[in-house]
Amino acid sequence: MQTFKLGGVHPPENKLSAEEVVETLALPKQVIVPLGQHLGAPATAVVNRGDEVKVGQLIAKSSGFISANIHSPVSGKVFKIDDVYDASGFRKPSIIINVAGDEWLESIDRSEDICADIKLNQKEIVDKLNEMGIVGLGGAAFPSYVKLMVPDGKKVDYLLINGVECEPYLTSDHRLMMEKGEEMLIGATILMKGLNTNKAMIGIENNKPDAIEHLTRLATKYKGISVHSLKVKYPQGGEKQLIKALTGREVPSGKLPLEVGCVVNNVGTAFAVYEAVQKNKPLFERVVTITGKSIKKPSNFLVRIGTPIKELIEAANGIPENTGKIISGGPMMGKAVLNDDIPVVKGTSGILLMPDTEAKRREINTCIRCSKCVSVCPMGLEPFLLSKASMLAKFDIVEKELVMDCIECGSCSYTCPSNIPLLDYIRLGKNKVGQIIRNRNQK
Amino acid sequence: MNEVLIYAVGSLGAIGIVAAVILFFVAQKFKVYEDPRIDEVEEALPSANCGGCGYAGCRAFAEGMVKAGNMEGFNCPVGGADVMQQVASILGLVADVTEPMIAVIRCNGSLLNSPKKVEYDGIATCASASVLYAGDGGCSFGCLGLADCVVSCDFDAIHMNPETGLPEVNNNCTACGACVKACPRDIIELRNVGKKERRIFVSCINEEKGAPAKKNCTVACIGCSKCFNVCPFEAIEMKNNRAYIDYDKCKLCRKCVPVCPTDAIHEINFPLKKLIVKEEKAVETSAETVSAKTPATEKQDEVNKTEES
Amino acid sequence: MSLLSISASPHVHGDNSVKKIMWGVIYAMVPAMLVSIYYFGLDAVRVTLIAVAASIFFEWLFQKYLIKGADTYMDGSAVITGVLLAFNLPSNLPWWIIVIGALVAIGMGKMSFGGIGKNIFNPALVGRVFLLISFPVQMTSWPKASPIINGITDAITGPTPLGIVKEGLDAGMTVEQVMAQVPSFMQQFVGGIGGSLGEVSALALLLGGFYMLWKKIITWEIPVSILLTVVIFSGIFWLIDPTQYVNPMFHLLTGGMMLGAVFMATDMVSSPMSRNGQLVYGVGIGLLTIIIRMWGAYPEGMSFAILLMNAATPLLNITFKPKRFGRN
Incomplete structure (x- = not known):
């Protein structure tokens, strides 16, 4: 069984919502779209107060090399552009839109048909991802088009698709692989074309045997893509650990994965790439897991960016009385948030509610040098x-x-x-x- | 038997003499000249080695001064004017006279004024918490109350008040600036001690607009410019939605204190009886300022004063 | 609803705890304890109880009046020290010597450094070596091990196999003659050799060792490197001259070898942190033990070897860093 060698732990998996089919969350009344949802420079707003916007319309423009476009997740009227509290309580510029109806841009292909035929060339793919505001959906939200711009003299041997989801509780990637496997594989093929490589490996931990089996079957149709089952070990979803587990290569300290000829993308990103390139759909919604031991109905929702997490919690039958901590992301690397008013952003993979008994840290003792x-x-x-x-x-x-x-x-x-x-x-x-x-x- | 003794004494003595001669020449050869005044100056310094002067310690400071040959820009905040005069007389120079300073905490977001909205459960250092989140009360400029400044102080001059959750400075303060560096939010400022130790300052550094600032903290500066307009000496500047009183220009007239709608301007060490009594509201607010908002600081200062006198 | 709490990731914690580790070690010592009771009867119970009670008492005393920290006397570490100390004592030792041993172990070996986690030497060994040097007669006259089913043991005392060999070889006997006087390897392995409480049965100690490995309390590096070094190093000499040097199996199965390798050297606090450091530490203990056993004045060298390598631990921690990721 493949895995990375050095270190690692195995926290209880608690994948409570693994069997829950992704549902579409009802539109909220108002969305808050922060301008800095991605790694790098925040985007610059291109709409004004009072403007009417449609779903998928560009509302903030990328403001640098490492930055990303932001598109309206809803249709309605721009209520204001103001500083709004982010997850940590710092006020950050955001666009607030009052929702009215659900009118999409005509250019977006809303049909469910799968189109496997890739018409764009390499350069066009890169431009498309930049235009559609695609960022890494694994958590760091790094602009995806930058990853496809391979500098001269470097060659990409492998595209690695990260389906590990080693964080306990989270299941959004798992559900995506089960329900949108075909689309995701086309997305991976697009990324391979963008990177000019003919080999892709999908790494999935073996606590998701259904996803491994499903994708292995589908992948036979796609040239160059192989599915690998990995031993369950945290932090296998880390870029460096995944490369080590799948290829045996070690990214040198302080260097990018490109140094060893690898580029890693999340399965969610691969799906977003498919939608952007084949369906002309910008990144304005994503799958978010809402989970926790005390929550009545752990589920996976397709959520528009900017929806307050309160709505998600409501949809999962409300916030339990004994909630002691709300975490955006998984329990190992997620971020504790200050309240439930904060919006879902591109990098939100899950919302985890912890009962107060679990949320408190334990009493600190002296180090016994157990190593x-x-x-x-x-x-x-x-x-x-x-x-x-x-x-x-x-x-x-x-x-x-x-x-x-x-x-x-x-x-x-x-x-x-x-x-x-x-x-x-x-x-x-x-x-x-x-x-x-x-x-x-x-x- | 005697021979053995004589041999032993003789040979050991000879070795001793040879070694002494070698040591003497080596010492001569490698002798480093050091200005004797460095030692004298160091002697005069308080040897707190706090680094408040900007040098690595008192000796480095003394060396720097002797080497420079003048005293411009050299100031020992701990020793103050007395020590610098003494040093000046040793070196035969003129001391660069600076006014005595004291650390001032420019946040009044106590547990009462800015109630807790969340509970911090991490390691007790401001440096760590300030990166993690805005603060228990929701103000991302305010004091985190985890006492990095208290830890940094070498002079036992700053303590946390458990009732307010804020640090308080007492008269032990030497203005070495360690707490200023330790505070990740730049709340602490060195201001001049002022005539009769009277000081007026804006106890808030928040840059939010009025409404969100007020929502987080009842005594936040909301940037209304009322104090700016009332100041006869142009000592108040408005920048980033907040007022700042320039202590060099401030004449301690206290006109700005009563006009502040949020009681963000603090005056300390002013006698109570001389309060301006023309306007009723003014009395109310300043009385509040003195009694309710900074009772502990006031008291602490009074205690220190009586102790001194 | 109470206030939400805010802290940095990770937000979950594994089920490790100091208490769990300490009690795990204590469970691992149970087989050896039972064997000692089987061979030495109520005397074994007496020695163990006195050592444990005294250790807990001194831990409490020093913590309360000297260190003034949180109560640690029931976290299990004092119990471990007590039992390990008892394992190193003969069953006929007077009670006051045991108490002195516990005082030195806890007071000098542990609390003087600041309590749990801060000591550089294994406290139980500090106690044992102190007693060995201070009370050599009492500490080296062992009651003969005989199962209690054969009747309560009386005051028959005799040397340990290691002692027999040492004296014999020093007196100019050949290995063959000497070996005829000591129990067979099988007997040494299963139990029944003379000595202190904990060294009668290598098998019981190994059982405890496997339990700790299974519970991930210890790692294989230290015990395996010690035992391998002992076998290889003493094996070389045995191959060169079997009439002068004893069989490596003998070294492996006698004395405190297993006790030291499994319970003493693996003490977390005083052993190195990185894998390579642990291997070097184990090799060092193995070499020193054999050197002391072959050429030293004492028949048994395990305690001294471990203490010496304990002293080298900080140095090993600086020298041997773990294998870094992405830096080759």
């Missing part, structure tokens, strides 16, 4: 040392011990028997060291 954190670190670091040095503000040691290699997967904090929040301290050290390095480079 479990060292053995689970997928990057071969020494979390105990990094966190202690960060705690004592010895940032020269933190840097020397390679803190910048940390992928913040949280395996160390997860496994620590003394409940030490190792990653909190390491992240602190990483931020500081990042600042120190930036200052040094400026000089």
